[in-house]
Amino acid sequence: MRLLNRVLVDILSTTVSDFWNTGLSKNMEVLLSSDKIADCITALADEIVLKTSKGDKIAVIGIRSRGEILAKRISDILSKKLKTKIPCGTLDITLYRDDINNPHGDSQPIVRSTEIGFDIDDKIIILVDDVLYTGRSIRAAMDALIDLGRPKAIRLAVLVERAGRELPIAADFAGLKIDLPAEKNVQVNFVESDGKDRVIAI
Amino acid sequence: MNKKQIIWKHKHLIGLRDFSREEIEYILDTAHGFEEVSTRNIKKAPTLRGKVVVNLFFEDSTRTRNSFTLAANRLSADVIEFTEKVSSTSKGETLLDTARNLEAMGIDIVVIRHSAGGAPKFLSRNINACVVNAGDGCCEHPTQGLLDVYTIRKIKDSLEGLKIAIVGDIAHSRVARSDIYAMTKLGAEVILVGPPTLMPAKVEQLPVKVSYSLDDVIGQLDVINMLRIQFERMGVNPFPSVKEYSHYFGLTVDRMKKAKKDILVMHPGPINRGLEMESEVADGPNSVILRQVTNGLAVRMAVLFLVNQGAMMQDKKERLEGQ
Numbered sequence: 070m071r072l073l074n075r076v077l078v079d080i081l082s083t084t085v086s087d088f089w090n091t092g093l094s095k096n097m098e099v100l101l102s103s104d105k106i107a108d109c110i111t112a113l114a115d116e117i118v119l120k121t122s123k124g125d126k127i128a129v130i131g132i133r134s135r136g137e138i139l140a141k142r143i144s145d146i147l148s149k150k151l152k153t154k155i156p157c158g159t160l161d162i163t164l165y166r167d168d169i170n171n172p173h174g175d176s177q178p179i180v181r182s183t184e185i186g187f188d189i190d191d192k193i194i195i196l197v198d199d200v201l202y203t204g205r206s207i208r209a210a211m212d213a214l215i216d217l218g219r220p221k222a223i224r225l226a227v228l229v230e231r232a233g234r235e236l237p238i239a240a241d242f243a244g245l246k247i248d249l250p251a252e253k254n255v256q257v258n259f260v261e262s263d264g265k266d267r268v269i270a271i
Numbered sequence: 272m273n274k275k276q277i278i279w280k281h282k283h284l285i286g287l288r289d290f291s292r293e294e295i296e297y298i299l300d301t302a303h304g305f306e307e308v309s310t311r312n313i314k315k316a317p318t319l320r321g322k323v324v325v326n327l328f329f330e331d332s333t334r335t336r337n338s339f340t341l342a343a344n345r346l347s348a349d350v351i352e353f354t355e356k357v358s359s360t361s362k363g364e365t366l367l368d369t370a371r372n373l374e375a376m377g378i379d380i381v382v383i384r385h386s387a388g389g390a391p392k393f394l395s396r397n398i399n400a401c402v403v404n405a406g407d408g409c410c411e412h413p414t415q416g417l418l419d420v421y422t423i424r425k426i427k428d429s430l431e432g433l434k435i436a437i438v439g440d441i442a443h444s445r446v447a448r449s450d451i452y453a454m455t456k457l458g459a460e461v462i463l464v465g466p467p468t469l470m471p472a473k474v475e476q477l478p479v480k481v482s483y484s485l486d487d488v489i490g491q492l493d494v495i496n497m498l499r500i501q502f503e504r505m506g507v508n509p510f511p512s513v514k515e516y517s518h519y520f521g522l523t524v525d526r527m528k529k530a531k532k533d534i535l536v537m538h539p540g541p542i543n544r545g546l547e548m549e550s551e552v553a554d555g556p557n558s559v560i561l562r563q564v565t566n567g568l569a570v571r572m573a574v575l576f577l578v579n580q581g582a583m584m585q586d587k588k589e590r591l592e593g594q
Contacts, residue, residue, distance in 0.1 A: 161304060164316035164346075170583065177278055177580055180304035180573070216313040 100229065100255065101245055101268035109244030110139070113226050114146035116242050117195060121151070126192045126221075128156040132210050133181055135199035136160075138259045139228055143197060158185030160196075165209035189218040195242075199257040201227040204238035229255055229268060282581035283395040283402045284574055286411035287452040295456055299421050302566070302573035308345055309568055318576060319348035322379040327353045327370065328405070329385045334540055334564060335405050335414070339382045342571035351378065366390060367397055374398050379582070380575060383407075401578040409443050409471075409504070414574055415539050416449025418567040420457055422559055423494055425566065426535060431458035434491050436482075438464040438520055439498035439547055442471045443505065446539045447498060451477055462488055465520060468509035485520050489529050496537040497522050497547045513546055522548040527557070535559050 101109065121127060129147065131140025137159045144157035161181045163169070169178060196210055211223060230243035233251070245268070249255065253270045260266050277297050287295065308316050324343040328336055336352075343350045353373070364372075370381060380401040383391050388408030395402040406412040423430055435454055441447045441463050454461050461479045463470065474481055482488050489495070500516070510516045517523075522536065536548075536557045544550050553560060 161307075163304070164308070164318040169318055170321075170579070177584070179276065180301045180576065182304045183307045212317070216315065217311050 096271060098270045099267060100247065100270055103266040106228070106244075106266045106268065109228060110142050111146060113228075113242050113244055114143055114150060117143070117147060117224075117226065118150050120224075120241075121193075127151075127195060128158065128187060128189065128192045129195045129197060130158045130160050130185060130189075130214070131197040132206060133159055133161045134262065135257050135259060136197045138261045139199055140195075140197040143195070143226065156187040158187065159183065160185065160210055160213055162206060162209040162213050165213045167205055167209065183213070183217075185217065189214065189220045191219070191221050194220040194223045195226050196223050197226050199227065200229045200231060200255050201225070201238075201240050201243070202231045202233050202255070204234045204236035207238050208236050228257060231255055278584065279577050279580050280584050282578050282585055283391075284413050284578055285392050285395060285402065285404050287413045287416050287449050287456075288411070290452075290456075292456045295417070295420070295453055298417055298570070298573055298577060299424060301577060302417075302421055302569045305569040305572040305576070306566075308572065309565075315345055315347060317347045319343065319346040319579060322348045322579060323351065323377060324348045324380045324382060324575065325351040325353055325373050325378045326405075327373070327381050327383045329366075329383075329390075330406070332384055332405070334567075335384065335412075338564070338567045339403075339405060339414075339571050339575075342568055342575055343380075345568075346572055346575060348380075348575070351376075366394065370394055370398050370400075374400055380578060401582050403574060403578060406445050408445065409448075410445055411449045411452075412445040412539075413449050414567065414571055415446045416453040417574070418563055418570040419446075419450050419496065419537060419539075420453045421570050422537065422563050422566050423454075423459075423535060424457070426559065427493065429458070430454060433459040433493040434462065435459050435494040435496065436462045436464050436485075436488055436492050437496045437498065438485060438522070440469045440500045440509075441465055441474075441498065442469050442509075443501045444498050447471075450496060451479055455479070459494075462492075464488060466510055466516070485522075485526065486529070489526060490531070492530060492534055494535045494537065495522065495530070496539075497542075499539065499541065499543060500546060517546050521546060522552050524549055524551050527552055527555070530557075533557075537563060540564070 129140045129144040131137040140157055144155045147155040161183045163178045163180045166178060194214060198206060207225060214220065214223060224241040226242040227240045228244045230240050230246045232248040249270055256269050256271060258265055258267050277293055308314060326336055326339055340350050378400050380403060381394065382403045382405050383394060384405040385407050388410035390407050391402050391404035404411060404413055420430060427433060437447050437450055451461050455478045462482055463479050464482045464485050467483060470481060534557055536552060538548060538560050542548055542553055544553060
């Protein structure tokens with residue numbers, strides 16, 4: 070809760086300052102700046118460590134494509150904090166999407182590969198995605214994970230938890246919690262994929 | 272692997288001649304994503320759940336047919352097996368009647384193999400379901416062509432500038448045709464090698480070189496694809512004796528000594544051991560024949576997935592135009 074409050078206060082200040090600094094267009098709003106993203110990720114890792122008992126075997130799995138980058142960062146921090154190498158993998162959920170046979174828009178799903186180089190059986194899997202919104206991606210990801218093995222537990226960590234769930238799914242660890250009008254899109258940019266770190270609403 | 276995003280619009284896979292380089296690469300990239308499904312505990316994804324695939328085979332086949340069946344099963348589609356011997360075609364039902372009857376049962380994808388070239392194309396024009404060519408006469412065998420280039424690309428990273436020989440019975444080979452289109456579109460140089468009697472008519476119109484001597488070219492090759500001599504398609508003997516053919520065009524241990532150390536040896540199967548290829552070569556370190564079979568599964572999963580995507584795109588377009 071403390072994290073949430075801190076972040077909410079931060080948004081207001083970030084929005085105003087970024088607007089004046091970079092001349093962003095009126096309908097684009099910065100939700101998290103680069104520094105705040107780093108803080109959020111550290112806070113997520115701290116909370117994960119806090120909820121970890123001795124003897125738990127943890128692994129981090131990110132959902133392609135932004136979740137993959139986030140998972141890598143979280144697992145790096147966890148490895149340092151827990152002083153042991155935390156395995157990290159990538160999950161492609163295209164084959165499990167519930168809209169695969171019902172495409173809307175002009176976009177088509179691209180099948181990429183799942184790369185998980187370790188056994189997930191009996192591990193506590195920290196499933197990582199950039200934004201939790203309807204919950205449908207997470208449903209697909211859980212089905213995909215169960216086909217890979219039987220983890221001891223699956224916990225969900227997201228950078229942005231946006232209101233608007235269509236399925237009974239909740240995050241265990243969330244950075245920014247936010248409620249936005251339905252026509253808004255949340256976009257997460259990372260240095261690795263987009264050249265800079267920021268979270269915006271368009 | 273960075274993927275170029277294209278909108279896939281094809282609901283049929285008839286031949287690789289009709290596809291652009293970008294489209295072929297898109298299929299190969301998609302296939303890469305499907306490989307993982309076959310490596311895990313539960314070798315299944317729900318992608319084509321509720322879809323029905325019919326294997327409509329008017330010619331014998333074991334590996335292609337099993338590969339398609341398994342590919343469809345791994346994507347959770349239901350599969351109907353249809354073979355000529357147990358079907359009504361012996362009672363005089365035409366190809367179109369058969370397909371329409373199957374379509375009336377609500378099938379989504381027809382995988383067809385037929386001894387008449389053009390049968391898949393004919394079918395695609397007359398039914399609503401997606402049509403995938405699993406070999407038509409001496410025309411094309413597109414999924415074999417795709418899995419061949421997929422296998423080469425996986426090991427050599429790219430086909431650009433590679434020298435590839437296709438050796439043997441080119442005239443009767445649909446594999447050769449699909450290979451030629453796929454390999455040359457991806458930038459490889461293709462040399463057809465075999466006796467003049469096994470060269471196809473109008474070979475000069477194909478984007479290939481021709482050689483009548485395997486010994487002349489073997490030293491330059493990065494990949495050699497040995498075709499099966501298809502005795503069943505030949506009216507008269509195209510060469511004096513099997514022994515003579517194998518002497519000039521067989522891939523023997525001795526001949527392999529003249530080849531590059533990292534040459535890839537391929538064969539679409541089934542091998543006539545001792546005729547096209549000696550067993551030591553077929554089972555040797557340069558052979559990727561079994562990897563071709565493994566990769567074929569991923570490629571066929573990708574093809575089934577993509578034609579289904581193409582069908583949905585076309586349905587949507589028609590709906591929009593109808594409004």
